[in-house]
Amino acid sequence: MTPLLIILLVGLMAATAYVLVRGIMAMASGKDMSGEQQQNYMRKRVLFQGIAIMVIALILILAGGK
Known part of the structure; x- marks a missing residue:
């Protein structure tokens, strides 16, 4: 069960980083981004x-239960 959770955690961390970088890139591009998109x-x-x-x-x- 724990290896599955670790894989899930890595995926969630990657998704967080992706959304963060995408948001920063959108703001830095100089496009007129609406507040709703931000x-x-x-x-x-x-x-x-x-x-x-x-x-x-x-x-x-x-892990604490073992």
Whole structure:
């Protein structure tokens, strides 16, 4: 179970980094980005980070039970 959670965690970390870089690139490109698009990037990043934190907590709980 733990290897599956670690793979999931790595995927969530990659997704967080991707959304973060994509948001930064969009802002740095100088395009007129609407506030809604910026908020959408931020919401996705926070969502992925939150899920990753829950997976980390689950990994620690499972590791502590052994």
